[in-house]
Amino acid sequence: MKIHEYQARQILQQAGIAVPPAQVVRSPQEAGQAFTKFACPMCVVKAQVYAGGRGKAGFVKLVKSADEAREAAQFMLSNRMVSYQTGPDGVPVNVLIVAPGVDIAKEFYLGITVDRAANTITLIASSEGGVEIEEVARKTPEKVLKVPLHPLLGLQPYQATELAYRLGFEGKMVRQAAGMMMSLVKVFRQTDASLVEINPLVITKQGELLAIDAKINFDDNALFRHEEIAQMADETQERPLDVRAHKANLNYIQLDGNIGCLVNGAGLAMATMDIIKLHGGEPANFLDVGGSVTAEGAIEAFRILLADQAVKGILVNIFGGIAKTDLIAEALVQAGREVGFAVPVVVRLEGTNVDRAREILSAAQSQLPTLITATDLADAAAKVTAAVEKAA
Amino acid sequence: MSILVNSNTKVICQGITGAAGAFHTKGCLDYGTQMVGGVTPGKGGQKDANGLPIFNTVHQAVQATAADATMIFVPPPFAADAIMEAVDAGIRVVVAITEGIPVQDMIKVKAFMAGRQPTSCCCSTPPVLIGPNCPGIITPGQCKIGIMPGYIHLPTDKAASGKSVGIISRSGTLTYEAVWQCASRGIGQSTAVGIGGDPIKGINFIECLDLFNKDPQTDAIIMIGEIGGSDESDAAAWAKANVKKPIVGFIAGRTAPAGKRMGHAGAIISGGDDTAQAKIKNLQAAGIHVADSPATIGQTMARALGISA
Numbered sequence: 001m002k003i004h005e006y007q008a009r010q011i012l013q014q015a016g017i018a019v020p021p022a023q024v025v026r027s028p029q030e031a032g033q034a035f036t037k038f039a040c041p042m043c044v045v046k047a048q049v050y051a052g053g054r055g056k057a058g059f060v061k062l063v064k065s066a067d068e069a070r071e072a073a074q075f076m077l078s079n080r081m082v083s084y085q086t087g088p089d090g091v092p093v094n095v096l097i098v099a100p101g102v103d104i105a106k107e108f109y110l111g112i113t114v115d116r117a118a119n120t121i122t123l124i125a126s127s128e129g130g131v132e133i134e135e136v137a138r139k140t141p142e143k144v145l146k147v148p149l150h151p152l153l154g155l156q157p158y159q160a161t162e163l164a165y166r167l168g169f170e171g172k173m174v175r176q177a178a179g180m181m182m183s184l185v186k187v188f189r190q191t192d193a194s195l196v197e198i199n200p201l202v203i204t205k206q207g208e209l210l211a212i213d214a215k216i217n218f219d220d221n222a223l224f225r226h227e228e229i230a231q232m233a234d235e236t237q238e239r240p241l242d243v244r245a246h247k248a249n250l251n252y253i254q255l256d257g258n259i260g261c262l263v264n265g266a267g268l269a270m271a272t273m274d275i276i277k278l279h280g281g282e283p284a285n286f287l288d289v290g291g292s293v294t295a296e297g298a299i300e301a302f303r304i305l306l307a308d309q310a311v312k313g314i315l316v317n318i319f320g321g322i323a324k325t326d327l328i329a330e331a332l333v334q335a336g337r338e339v340g341f342a343v344p345v346v347v348r349l350e351g352t353n354v355d356r357a358r359e360i361l362s363a364a365q366s367q368l369p370t371l372i373t374a375t376d377l378a379d380a381a382a383k384v385t386a387a388v389e390k391a392a
Numbered sequence: 393m394s395i396l397v398n399s400n401t402k403v404i405c406q407g408i409t410g411a412a413g414a415f416h417t418k419g420c421l422d423y424g425t426q427m428v429g430g431v432t433p434g435k436g437g438q439k440d441a442n443g444l445p446i447f448n449t450v451h452q453a454v455q456a457t458a459a460d461a462t463m464i465f466v467p468p469p470f471a472a473d474a475i476m477e478a479v480d481a482g483i484r485v486v487v488a489i490t491e492g493i494p495v496q497d498m499i500k501v502k503a504f505m506a507g508r509q510p511t512s513c514c515c516s517t518p519p520v521l522i523g524p525n526c527p528g529i530i531t532p533g534q535c536k537i538g539i540m541p542g543y544i545h546l547p548t549d550k551a552a553s554g555k556s557v558g559i560i561s562r563s564g565t566l567t568y569e570a571v572w573q574c575a576s577r578g579i580g581q582s583t584a585v586g587i588g589g590d591p592i593k594g595i596n597f598i599e600c601l602d603l604f605n606k607d608p609q610t611d612a613i614i615m616i617g618e619i620g621g622s623d624e625s626d627a628a629a630w631a632k633a634n635v636k637k638p639i640v641g642f643i644a645g646r647t648a649p650a651g652k653r654m655g656h657a658g659a660i661i662s663g664g665d666d667t668a669q670a671k672i673k674n675l676q677a678a679g680i681h682v683a684d685s686p687a688t689i690g691q692t693m694a695r696a697l698g699i700s701a
Contacts, residue, residue, distance in 0.1 A: 117626070
């Protein structure tokens, strides 16, 4: 789960990490007032969205007067932000922050993530802050420092101090930087985060150490024990169909193609997308209905697929293990009766109760004229891409 | 032969009185697995619908039944604890089916298990965790521990081609797909292991490759991976140096966009070396036969084994 930058700043602040002052605003008037309040020559106005690429999209702006602040806020709040991360529809902007300009002397990167190979969490730091860390890792891997942490004890003070020295901190800044690292690890572990990033972490010309931009993602599986974090979720930042699927306990991600997929199992769902592409089609979504899908869940899955206007054909691929194929077949028939299938629906079923499932489908064939059955995965992919091409 | 489990394996189910635990205990019994009991705290002394004894703790269950494997269906908030309990009770093969265990809980489990010595007199290896978030493990015709449909599998002694493969997979249903494609070509399976879709997990590709490599009844190996992490690439490099048997690979997620979590907690492209394309390249460089399509895994294996497809 993602949260906004202003929320991440709050969490860091509560943990004792120094973040520069900023005002959360929701209107151009408030933005102007915030500029006036800070009474400094320059402020930055930043849109609060989950997606990256804000700067290039014009949703981070330097302003030199209250009027400019109002103008920037007006633009951001009345336009959706489109970047390489959002898809063509972009995301809405409802909240901004206004922050006084900071005189930066030096920028760093500080992050924590899960290291799958080492079965622990790893602290990542670089003296090349303010740019994409992946970029730094590619061009100058020696400048990305990694410290795997003890899985039970976390970061030890000596490790933090050593890392601070390796990053080039000097004098009393060493202690400050090490302290910030200790706090950051504490935040990660206490909140069940999956990613914490401060980029950039800066030393100002006045000699202060400040976390300028903060990003925190959380482990969805641990939200059950973090009610206060779960409440921070901002549904306006997700595609509406993604939100709806999430509520129905479906693993769904809307993509940009025109062939809807309904599959059980994440691996098979990805492989189904892949085989559609191999046959020249474009998947409209990833959808794993899961093993313990109910009839209601399966019907809602069909509704969600059909609610996507881009969908011109559907491929149902179920290899029943825990998921029973007859349940899916019944849900398919019921969904067809309820909403009507205006597009071709290719069905490939295998596994638990498959004979019963095939009976259900053939009995309903006359009511569902667009239903096409397939014998295996390749046959299904070929049939759905051909049907969609024919319709186009 | 087989790896990890066979007809002598005695299995308990942790969470046997829950809906999923009860359903799949019956499924495993029906398949012929030696199910010997179950654990649900507070229900010790009762029997389940199949007449299996229920115990309050894994220690009690092991003492009474000599179980050496467990199948865990305990809900996510308590699943990590259930795994550690099983390990502490001397269970040799711990199969965690549960989906949705927090990553930090699994980090604790791994630390708990690190450096463990063999715990029971009858085995010489330390405890093995399979999963979590996996379909389980099956040695066809002998022992099924998990949620996979048993009937699609082909035991080695019934394989018309005379050849059998070991299967290692991060994905459940995609494993069924591979099993089905092999079985319908007369290729048996020595053992199929679902290692699970989580970022922090038990047994990995390399450990399974090692076991299959040493197993005389395994003629070849299928590795099914997906986007995220570096396990497949690490395994490919290891296999190049250590495995002489033919390996067929498939990587799911060629069309997955970066930054989106594809169902599995571990299936997310974050760096650049963890895309399907990068992994396929690494597998091919190690001499692994990579199937282009999920529909040609069986065919690719038949060719690698010299069986007409």
